[in-house]
Amino acid sequence: GDAMAHVVASGPDSYCNSIHQAYVALVNMAEEYVYISTPYFMPGDVMLNALKSAAMSGVDVRLMLPAKSDTFITYWCSRSFVEELLNAHVKVFFFKPGINHSKVISVDGKLAAVGSANMDLRSLEQNFEVSMIIYDKQVVQVIEQDFIDDLTLCSEISLENWSSRKRMDQVKESFCRLFTPIL
Numbered sequence: 433g434d435a436m437a438h439v440v441a442s443g444p445d446s447y448c449n450s451i452h453q454a455y456v457a458l459v460n461m462a463e464e465y466v467y468i469s470t471p472y473f474m475p476g477d478v479m480l481n482a483l484k485s486a487a488m489s490g491v492d493v494r495l496m497l498p499a500k501s502d503t504f505i506t507y508w509c510s511r512s513f514v515e516e517l518l519n520a521h522v523k524v525f526f527f528k529p530g531i532n533h534s535k536v537i538s539v540d541g542k543l544a545a546v547g548s549a550n551m552d553l554r555s556l557e558q559n560f561e562v563s564m565i566i567y568d569k570q571v572v573q574v575i576e577q578d579f580i581d582d583l584t585l586c587s588e589i590s591l592e593n594w595s596s597r598k599r600m601d602q603v604k605e606s607f608c609r610l611f612t613p614i615l
């Protein structure tokens with residue numbers, strides 16, 4: 433339609449990591465809330481710190497991850513970031529029906545990003561990816577409503593419950609986190 437948006441592409445032939453920069457900028461500009469859905473969550477330090485800083489400054493940061501994954505190592509690696517995020521007051525949700533393959537960020541009902549890039553270093557820095565930044569409030573409202581509807585299919589993770597998970601799960605998370613730079 434006539435919604436205002438622009439396409440951001442990046443890849444190994446790009447001068448800069450445009451999508452990564454756009455995603456970090458979106459998180460940093462949030463004043464009220466930022467909603468993120470991604471099937472693979474292995475952020476670099478810049479994105480991780482942006483999410484934690486936003487949440488610690490009072491922004492309602494909600495991260496939706498799959499309760500199940502299609503690969504062992506990405507599943508455990510993604511989970512390795514949960515405690516750190518919960519300690520920073522990020523709200524983490526696990527999508528129970530299976531893998532939610534959405535790659536969405538929405539901010540304050542004003543703008544959103546939808547595209548092919550996962551929230552991992554490989555996707556944001558090495559792969560050919562494309563994302564659309566949408567500035568149309570009506571389209572953003574639909575995207576956010578889909579996110580909110582999907583939350584009804586999720587379980588929210590509390591720090592208390594997360595801290596009491598199995599020791600073997602913690603070992604798997606720690607081991608798999610070592611592979612974050614190459615996933």
